[in-house]
Structures are given as structure tokens and as C-alpha cells.
Amino acid sequence: MADCINKIEAFVGNISFEKFVKDDKTASAVVRKLEIIGEAAKNVPEHIRQKYKNIPWKDMARMRDKIIHFYFGIDYEIVWKVIKKRLPKIKQQIKNALKACNA
Template sequence: MKRDYKLFVIDILEAIDYIDSFVKGMSFEDFLKDEKTKSAVIWQINVIGEATKNIPKSIRAKYKDLPWKDMAGIRDKISHFYFGVNYEIVWKVIKKRLLELKPKIEQILKDLESEENNAG
């Protein structure tokens, strides 16, 4: 059975919240020194990328202001194949891009829930 795409939207929101909680109160230097946090953040960024790939094209088209392609390819942007992770890019994503994305993703979820309520 195929998973409802609304669950992927929830996955994205949860990943953003997890990342925010992992780095709350940290400086970039603190982040660089904390292997557990870096690993957890990278995992959640991968969750965002994979969940995004499962959002239907119809939803992506409806919410054109979201950087769907960037979200789906985020893992590739932060990793340099076998050369490791660029943590400066990760930090910029955490501190800027995710904060911009969250309200937009929340709106998608509200819209989906409203559609469900109106249909039922």
C-alpha cells in the first residue's frame, strides 16, 4: 500500500522541528565540534530530501513558491561525494532556508487537512 503523501509533508515538518531542537542555542563552532548533532542533522536533512521526492507533482505545481527541486536534492548539495559534508552549507540551510520553509510547509498541511474536512 502506498503511503499517503500528507504523511510525507508531516515528515518534512517533523524533520525541520528536530533539526531546530538539535541546534537550539548552538553556535556554528559548537555545531562543528558536536559529531552526534551533525550526524542527526544530516539524517533529518536526508529525510526532508526523500520525503520531498514523494510529494506529487500536482502539489508541487500548486505550491510553486517552494524550492521543491532544491529540497529534493539537498543531500547532493551538502555532500561532495566521497569528500565529506560541507558543514557551512548545512549551517546556512539550518539557519536560513529551513526557517523560510517551515511556514510554507505548515500551510500545505493546513490546506490538505481543510480539503479532507470539506470532503468528509
């Protein structure tokens, strides 16, 4: 998950929302990484989810489900808000959890 978040950050860099939605390659790559994050969140063992309740496991899984099952188009405004507002916090939470597990 941390690797996917790092890649999303690298993909979008400092581009604007307008450039993001016009760049199909970048938007598609970001959406794919969000799918992978959501799938990974679904497969985190329950005891880990319980130990790190501050990480929004269910929200990540739901985002994946919305992307996968949204056949008529993706709302890139929601995707943008997730990558700009939610992912930085999630990244730090995952980083802290990994650090605690490896300590």
C-alpha cells in the first residue's frame, strides 16, 4: 500500500486537477493504484486491522469497490480529493504501523 501511495504521489506530482483529468494515462495509473490499495486493505488480517483501527481500512476497500463497479465513469473530483487530502494521512498511518511492526 505504501508503495502504491508513493507511486500515486509521483504520478501526480504538482500537476493541477485540470491537467490530471485531461491526462488519461496519469488518471488511469492513479485509479489502478487506488484499486490495488483497496484490494490490499481487504486482505489485511483482522488482528492487524484491530490493532491499527486508526487506518481507514474499510474506506480504502469501499473506494476500490466504487472504482471497480462504477461502469459509467469515474468521478475524478472524488479521486483528486482522496489523493490530495486523504492519502497523505493514510501514508503516515501505514508508515507508523510498519515501523511499529518492525520494531
